[in-house]
Each structure stands twice: as C-alpha cells, then as structure tokens.
Amino acid sequence: MKNGNDTKNNSQPTLFERLGKTEGIASIVDDVIETHMNNPVIQKRFLPLKEQPEHLALIRQHTIDFFSAGSGGQAQYSGKEMPAAHKGMNIRPEEYMEVVDDIMLILDKHQIDDDSKKDVLAILWSLKGMIVAQ
Template sequence: VEAHMNNPLIKVRFLPYRNEPERLATVKQHLCDFLGAGTGGPEQYRGRNMPEAHRGMNVSAQEYMAAVDDILSTLDKHKIDEHTRKDVLAIAYSLKDQIIHV
C-alpha cells in the first residue's frame, strides 16, 4: 500500500488514507491477509469481496496493472520466493474482472 501511495498513476486514490491512519492500517492488513490466505498462508481474510470493495471506484486497466506492478516490486524488495510471486500474480489476474471498471 505504501508503494501505491507513492505511485504517480494511482496515488490519488490513496490520498484520503494519509489523514486516516486507522483506516490505512485496515487497508494494509486486508491486503496482507488477502494475499497471505490466497498463497496458502495462515492468514484469514475478513474483508469485503473484491467487487464490493472496489464498487464505484471505476479502476482502469492501467491503474490495476500499476497496482499489480507495485505489489510485485514490493515482493522483490523483500526477497519473496518465485513460487509465491507466481501465486500472487495468478491471484491478481484472476481478480481483474472483479476490480476493473466495477
């Protein structure tokens, strides 16, 4: 989420969170839990489903790919293994129709 907040293409979507640290912490936790659960980790995702979470945001394909690139870059930065990276990428691609232009 920090990478998203610094990405010129999508940071405007995250500006409201800068002044709401509790809400920002919740978004960060949801992303970690969602990806952790999706890649076989012990995390349990308790947030809304993807269409509900992104409804009305009208996320473009370009914005979506920028977010995916941010996530993959963050995984690289933290030296996450290739298998997990592939799992995360598969999750991202499986969800794009539930997020783009919802």
C-alpha cells in the same frame, strides 16, 4: 512438470510460507502501500488514506489477511468480497497494471523467488475482473 524436490505436495512450502508467513506478508503490504502512495499514476487513490489512519489500518489488515488466507495461511479474511470492496471506484485497467507492477517491484525488493512471484501474479490476474471497472 515435476520439480526434482517434489516427492509429495505436502513437502512443498505453501505460498504463505514462501512469502515469509504473516510477518513477511505484512512487511510486503506495508512496502506496497508506500509504493502506491508514491506512484504518480495511482497515488491519488492512496494518498487520502494518510488522512484516515483508522481506515488505512483496516485496509492494511484486510490486505494482510486476504493474502495470508489465500496463500495457505490460517488467517480469516473478514473484509468485503472484491467486487463490493471496489464498487464505485471505477478502477481503470491501466491503474490495475500499476498496482501489479508495484507489487512485483516490492516482491523483488523482498527477494521473493520467481515461482512465488508467478503464483502472486496468478492471484492478481484472477482478481482483475472483480476489481477493474466496478
């Protein structure tokens, strides 16, 4: 299905651009981390990071780079592959859904358009099997 503005794929902004480039993605990531820390279902996984500021900063930067690179930006992701990064965490499907819900809530807060939210959701669904129950 073609959009009326769709003359060439190159004329469409990338997801990276639609999310506000590096600055927008960083702001989204910061809000998502804060939301996770306040979510009673998953906060036990995130609150300990407050006591490890260097580790939290590294996770934050890896998340920014991961979404920047995966959405069309020029960033290089240097973190672990998803299964290795989540190995031993035994994340339950319910917890993953809370993470997805938090991200969607923050995308709404940042007034991200519906098509971009659908693109982010597709990325999150593609990662689920690499993160849940590792």
